[in-house]
Amino acid sequence: MKRVRILVFNAALGVLDYRVPEGMAIEFGSVVVAPLGPRQVLGIVWEPQRLNTQEVPESKLRPLLEVMPVPPLPERLRRLIEWTADYYCASLSSVARMALGSMAALRGGGTTTEYRLTGQEPARLTPQRAAALDALQGEQASIKELAELASVSDGVLRGMVGAGLLEPVVVDLDRPYARARPEHAQPMLSDGQQEAADIFVEAVRADAFAPFLLDGVTGSGKTETYFEAVAEALRRGRQILVLLPEIALTENFLRRFEHRFGVPPILWHSSLKSSERRRAWRAIVAGEAQVVVGARSALFLPYARLGLIVVDEAHEVSFKQDDGVRYNARDVAVMRAKFEGIPVVLASATPALESMQLAEAGVYRKVDLPSRFGGAQLPDIQILDLRQEPPERGKWLAPRLVEEMKARLARGEQSLLFLNRRGYAPLTLCRHCGYRFQCPNCTAWLVEHRFSQRLACHHCGHEVPVPAACPECGTGDCLVACGPGVERIADEVAEILPEARVALVTSDTMNTAEAVGEFVAKAEGKAIDVIVGTQLVTKGYHFPDLTLVGVVDADLGLEGGDLRAAERTYQQVAQVAGRAGRGEKPGEVLIQTRHPEASVISALAAGDRDAFYAAETEARRDAGAPPFGRWAAIIVSSEDQSEAKAAARAIGGTAPNHPDMLVLGPAPAPLSLLRGRHRFRLLINARRSAELQKTLREWLEPLQFPRGVRVNIDIDPYSFV
Ligand code: ADP
Ligand code: ZN
Numbered sequence: 001m002k003r004v005r006i007l008v009f010n011a012a013l014g015v016l017d018y019r020v021p022e023g024m025a026i027e028f029g030s031v032v033v034a035p036l037g038p039r040q041v042l043g044i045v046w047e048p049q050r051l052n053t054q055e056v057p058e059s060k061l062r063p064l065l066e067v068m069p070v071p072p073l074p075e076r077l078r079r080l081i082e083w084t085a086d087y088y089c090a091s092l093s094s095v096a097r098m099a100l101g102s103m104a105a106l107r108g109g110g111t112t113t114e115y116r117l118t119g120q121e122p123a124r125l126t127p128q129r130a131a132a133l134d135a136l137q138g139e140q141a142s143i144k145e146l147a148e149l150a151s152v153s154d155g156v157l158r159g160m161v162g163a164g165l166l167e168p169v170v171v172d173l174d175r176p177y178a179r180a181r182p183e184h185a186q187p188m189l190s191d192g193q194q195e196a197a198d199i200f201v202e203a204v205r206a207d208a209f210a211p212f213l214l215d216g217v218t219g220s221g222k223t224e225t226y227f228e229a230v231a232e233a234l235r236r237g238r239q240i241l242v243l244l245p246e247i248a249l250t251e252n253f254l255r256r257f258e259h260r261f262g263v264p265p266i267l268w269h270s271s272l273k274s275s276e277r278r279r280a281w282r283a284i285v286a287g288e289a290q291v292v293v294g295a296r297s298a299l300f301l302p303y304a305r306l307g308l309i310v311v312d313e314a315h316e317v318s319f320k321q322d323d324g325v326r327y328n329a330r331d332v333a334v335m336r337a338k339f340e341g342i343p344v345v346l347a348s349a350t351p352a353l354e355s356m357q358l359a360e361a362g363v364y365r366k367v368d369l370p371s372r373f374g375g376a377q378l379p380d381i382q383i384l385d386l387r388q389e390p391p392e393r394g395k396w397l398a399p400r401l402v403e404e405m406k407a408r409l410a411r412g413e414q415s416l417l418f419l420n421r422r423g424y425a426p427l428t429l430c431r432h433c434g435y436r437f438q439c440p441n442c443t444a445w446l447v448e449h450r451f452s453q454r455l456a457c458h459h460c461g462h463e464v465p466v467p468a469a470c471p472e473c474g475t476g477d478c479l480v481a482c483g484p485g486v487e488r489i490a491d492e493v494a495e496i497l498p499e500a501r502v503a504l505v506t507s508d509t510m511n512t513a514e515a516v517g518e519f520v521a522k523a524e525g526k527a528i529d530v531i532v533g534t535q536l537v538t539k540g541y542h543f544p545d546l547t548l549v550g551v552v553d554a555d556l557g558l559e560g561g562d563l564r565a566a567e568r569t570y571q572q573v574a575q576v577a578g579r580a581g582r583g584e585k586p587g588e589v590l591i592q593t594r595h596p597e598a599s600v601i602s603a604l605a606a607g608d609r610d611a612f613y614a615a616e617t618e619a620r621r622d623a624g625a626p627p628f629g630r631w632a633a634i635i636v637s638s639e640d641q642s643e644a645k646a647a648a649r650a651i652g653g654t655a656p657n658h659p660d661m662l663v664l665g666p667a668p669a670p671l672s673l674l675r676g677r678h679r680f681r682l683l684i685n686a687r688r689s690a691e692l693q694k695t696l697r698e699w700l701e702p703l704q705f706p707r708g709v710r711v712n713i714d715i716d717p718y719s720f721v
Contacts, residue, residue: 001020001026001027001045002019002020003017003018003019003020003058003061004017004018004019004020004026004032004045004048004064005017005045005046005047005048005051005053006018006032006034006043006044006045006046006064007043007044007046007051007092007093007096008034008036008041008042008043008093009041009042009043009093009096009097009100010041010093013036013041013093014053014091014092014093015046015051015053016034016036016041016043017048017053017055017056017061018032018034018061018062018063018064019058019061019062019063019064020063020064021063021064024064024067025067026045026064026067027045027072028045028046028047028072028075028078029044029045029046029071029072029073029074029075029077029078030044030045030067030068030072031043031044031045031067031068031070031072031073031100031106032044032045032064032065032066032067032068033064033065033066033067033068034062034064034065035062035063035065040065042068042100042103042106044073044078044096045072046078047078050082051092068106068107069106069107069108069109070106070108070282070285071285071286071302071304073096073099073302074302074304076339076340076341077099077300077302077339079339080300080332080335080336080339081095081096081099081300083335083339084300084325084327084332084335085325086693087327087693087715088325088326088327088713088715089693089696089697089713089715090325090326090327094324094325095300095325095327098297098299098300098325099300099301099302100281101277101278101280101281101282101301102274102277102278102281104274104278105277105278105281105282108173108174108278108282109173109174110173111170111171111172111173112142112170112171112173112275112278113142113168113169113170113171114140114141114142114168114169114171114275115140115141115142115143115146115157115161115166115167115168115169116136116139116140116166116167116169117133117136117137117139117165117166117167118164118165118166118167120164120165122163122165128152128156129156129159129160129165131150131151131152132146132150132152132156132157132160133165135149135150135151136149136150136166140169141273141275142273142274142275143157143158143161145273145274146166171275173275173278173279173282174279174282174283175279176283176288177263177266177283177288177289177290178262178263179263179290180234180261180262180263180265180290180291181261181262181263182230182231182232182234182235182261183231184260184261184262185259185260185261185262186231187224187227187260189221189224189225189228190221190373190374192220192369192370192371193220193221193224193225193369193373196214196216196225196367196368196369197225197226197228197229199212199365199367200212200225200226200228200229200232200343200345200367201228201229201232203229203343204229204232204233204236204238204307204308204343205232205236206343207307207341207342208341208342208343209337209338209340209341209342209343209344210337210342210343210344210365211334211337211338211343211344211346211358211363211364211365212343212344212345212346212364212365212366212367213314213346213348213351213355213356213358213359213364213365213366213367214226214345214346214347214348214367214369215348215349215351215359215366215367215368215369216347216349216368216369216370217349217369217370217371217372217378217578218349218372218378218574218575218577218578218579218582219372219373219376219378219542219578219582220349220369220370220371220372220373221369221373222312222347222349222369223253223256223312223347224260224373225369226310226312226345226347227257227260227261229308229310229343229345230242230261230291230308230310231261233307233308234261234290234291236307237305238305238306238307238308238342239284239287239289239290239291239292239303239304239305239306239307240290240291240292240306240307240308240309240310241291241292241294241298241299241303241306241308241309241310242265242291242292242293242294242309242310242312243293243294243295243296243298243299243309243310243311243312243319243329243330243333244293244294244295244312244313245295245312245313245316245318245319246295246316246318246536250267250269250293250513251513251516251517251520252516252520252540252541253293253312253540254267254293255520257291257293261291265290265291265292265293266280266283266284266289266290266291266292266293267280267292267293267294268280268284268292268293268294268295268297268298268301269294269295269297269298270295270297280292281301284301284302284303284304285301285302285303285304286304287303287304287305289303296318296319296321296327296329299329299332299333299336306336306340306342307342308342308343308344308345309333309336309337309342309343309344309345310344310345310347311329311330311333311344311345311346311347312347313347313348313539313540314330314346314347314348314351314352314355315348315350315351315352315355315571316539317564317568317718320716320718320719322714322718322719326712326713326714326715326717328716328718330346330352330355331716333346334346346364349574349575349578350570350571350574350575350609352567353567353613353616353617353620353626353627354626354627356613357617357627358627372582376581376582376583376584377581377586377587378578378581378587378607379549379577379578379580379581379586379587379588379589380586380587380588380589381577381588381589381591381604381605381607382588382589382590382591382605383590383591383593383596383601383602383605384398384400384401384590384591384592384593385593385594385596386398386592386593386594387594395492396484396488396489396492396552396553397417397489397492397493397496397550397552397592398592400590401550401590401592402496404548404550404588404590405493405496405497405500405530405548405550406496406497408529408547408548409497409499409500409529409530412526412545413545413546413547413548413585414523414526414528414529414530414531414543414545414546414547414548415529415530415531415546415547415548415549415550416530416531416532416533416537416546416548416549416550416576416579416580417489417493417530417531417532417533417549417550417552418533418534418535418537418538418549418550418551418552418572418576419484419485419486419489419532419533419534419551419552419553419556420534420535420556420557420572421483421484421485421486421534421556422447422449422458422485422486422487422506422507422508422534423447423448423449423450423456423458423485423486423487423508424447424448424449424450424481424485424487424488424491425447425448425481425482425483425484425485425488426445426447426482426483426484426485427445427447427481427482427483428445428446428448428455428466428479428480428481428482429479429480429482430470430472430473430475430478430479430480431475431478431479431480432470432473432475432478433470433472433473433475435470435471435472435473437455439457439459439460439462440462441457441459441460441462441673441674441675441676442457442459442460442462442671442673442674442675443670443671443672443673443674444457444458444459444671446462446464447485448466448481448485449487449508450487450488450491451487451508452508453465453466454466459671459674459675460674460675460676466479467479484552484553486504486506486532486533486534487504489532489552490502490504490532493530493532497529497530500529500530501527501528501529501530502528502529502530502531502532503519503522503523503528503530503531503532503533504532504533505519505531505532505533505534505536505537506533506534506536507534507536510536520541523541523543523546524543526545531546535572537576537579538572538575538576538579539575539578541579542582543579543582543583544582544583544584544585545583545585546579546580546581546582546587547580547581547585547586547587547588548580548587548588548589548590549576549577549579549580549587549588549589549590550589550590550592551573551576551577551589551590551591551592551593552592553592553593554569554573554591554592554593554601554604555593555594555595555598557569557572558595558598558600562719562720563623563625563631563720564718566598566599566600566616566619567616569600570600570603570604570612570616573591573604574604574609576589577589577604591604591605599611599612599615600612600616603615624685624687625685626716628688629685629686629687629688630685630686630687630688630690630692630715630716631683631684631685631686631716631717632683632684632686632692632696632713632714632715632716632717633681633682633683633684633713633714633717633720634651634681634682634684634696634700634711634712634713634714635669635679635680635681635710635711635712635713635714636648636651636666636679636680636681636682636709636710636711636712637674637677637678637679637680637709637710637712638677638678638706638708638709638710639676639677639678639708640678640708641678643706643708643709644677644678644679644680644709645666645678645680647680647705647706647709647711648665648666648680648681648682649666650703650705651666651682651699651700651703651711652665652666652682654699654703655682655699656695656698656699658686658690658695660686660687660689660690661684661685661686661687661690661692661695662684662685662686663682663683663684664682664683664684664685665680665681665682665683666680666681666682667680667681667682668680668681669681669721670720670721671721677710684696692715693715696713700713
């Protein structure tokens with residue numbers, strides 16, 4: 001190649017042409033450094049005909065500076081990147097960026113220095129050093145990362161190095177990972193599991209694109225089953241990617257994986273420390289990382305020999321990314337498998353309607369695990385009508401639920417209360433003047449957190465201490481909490497069952513792997529009687545002595561009027577119900593509701609999943625909603641409200657008159673102020689036959705907006721705020 005076109009990691013610059021200097025070996029996919037004015041930019045060499053820009057005359061071309069010492073991005077990954085950018089109306093460079101690790105990973109090789117405590121016990125300590133000693137037990141990382149962990153300055157830690165409290169450790173960045181052993185601890189599968197496992201193993205052997213929907217009830221052993229496919233891919237020297245919806249779930253997964261394969265898998269997520277990120281990325285690219293477990297960002301990495309993808313809890317909404325490139329990792333995983341020519345397994349006890357539909361249409365092969373492993377029965381689900389059996393005034397748990405919890409405690413069994421709301425109370429107001437605490441940056445109330453004694457915005461993170469007096473009228477001691485959050489439920493439990501040991505499980509309390517590990521160990525060791533949690537407790541856990549699940553407010557999710565509200569409620573309640581009765585003792589579920597007649601609630605109570613899917617399918621068909629029609633959102637935002645409004649109007653005013661597309665809005669978004677930006681939305685409802693993305697591009701590309709205005713396109717949106 002004499003001249004090349006490269007994709008640079010800056011959407012504004014996009015695509016640039018360069019000359020290849022004599023002797024530099026370049027292929028499509030090579031990662032290169034190029035000069036740009038006085039600066040240097042990183043880019044990927046791309047097929048020029050696939051990037052439409054104007055040809056730059058030969059005489060103006062500047063030479064590339066360097067090729068990075070990493071294998072070129074494979075063609076099948078380049079095609080996936082193009083597909084993703086095209087489908088989600090995102091820039092190629094923003095998608096391509098997700099394939100690369102850090103700059104350091106690209107340079108590779110060598111060593112880095114990390115620090116750890118020496119174990120010395122000094123006689124006297126400054127408070128900062130004492131705090132650092134406390135926070136850094138068992139940690140090893142760079143000074144910068146340790147400083148963040150301990151919330152002290154780099155200087156404090158450097159001082160501790162000088163004083164012999166911290167010592168340097170030289171870390172080999174390319175040290176190999178221990179090998180997973182496919183035969184380490186093979187389980188005895190049940191007949192049903194074996195049948196399913198055989199299908200997956202066969203698909204791994206066939207080494208061709210094959211999408212599966214593994215539809216197994218909670219506790220059926222989906223993990224054990226797809227582990228057999230993982231084992232087969234390992235035997236064949238292929239790499240495996242397992243996507244999990246949230247990192248809080250991985251702790252549990254890691255333990256099971258290690259038990260099955262003898263070593264932990266390789267993790268990929270946003271909070272990896274830099275040396276681990278670098279090491280993992282290089283092992284992935286070299287084909288040496290065997291099994292990678294990650295959040296959705298692991299999907300775009302340049303695996304050298306990918307042989308299998310598993311998306312666990314595939315129905316989870318957190319697979320949909322809601323900023324940057326707004327992609328759905330579940331759907332892109334299937335596309336990646338297609339480009340790679342490999343099997344992909346979507347596993348869930350409550351598959352998304354879209355996935356069910358694709359299985360019904362024969363696009364996905366459905367593999368069922370209809371019963372629980374080891375003969376455990378699915379729990380008995382009952383409705384608790386709050387209008388008939390109300391809780392006491394100022395309380396949230398109805399008498400029948402309380403009685404059942406008392407009975408569990410007396411028998412030494414565990415209960416779980418689920419409420420998908422963090423904090424103590426979702427709204428705080430002044431009894432005297434009615435003042436309500438609102439976030440200054442968002443259209444949202446501040447949520448009281450009693451543990452931290454703060455009022456916090458769950459959208460932007462804005463926080464203030466709970467004041468002693470009302471900021472509006474100045475009256476002291478007049479603030480009232482309205483409505484329950486999990487912290488308030490935990491208080492109520494402490495009041496009714498003072499002897500019970502209560503664990504609170506929310507993202508505020510389970511924010512480290514250690515915290516999760518400690519919780520699991522305690523729950524398994526029966527050192528916890530009652531678990532109170534948000535959606536974090538709905539999946540993944542297996543506590544054999546947990547025999548009662550109480551859903552504190554099943555109506556909560558139905559209020560938003562969101563397209564998927566019923567489906568989400570169904571999934572959450574079915575998942576949390578699935579935590580009960582997983583061992584030998586049968587489980588019972590009480591669903592507190594004011595709308596027992598709602599079709600999702602009655603389907604849950606009847607255990608009639610088919611009825612739920614049938615009703616939901618009809619509702620979606622009537623609304624032209626996915627999978628029958630498609631939605632897209634255009635979100636226009638600016639710090640200046642009138643600017644945002646004008647831009648949204650300009651977009652609305654030029655909406656194409658398309659017979660297969662209906663444009664709604666612009667209207668202020670339900671969250672009309674978010675992180676200080678004013679937001680307006682347009683919603684597009686299109687028939688499947690409409691060329692939605694093409695129409696959107698042709699509509700929006702010619703429009704010009706002031707600099708402060710952002711226009712985001714969300715294809716197949718999950719969030720309607
Ligand atoms: P699911 O993910 O389908 O809800 P899990 O994979 O969590 O179910 O399995 C439920 C429990 O049963 C787990 O504790 C798992 O280890 C156990 N289990 C499932 N299958 C087997 C098996 N074949 N042998 C031993 N234990 C199993
Ligand atoms: Zn806010």
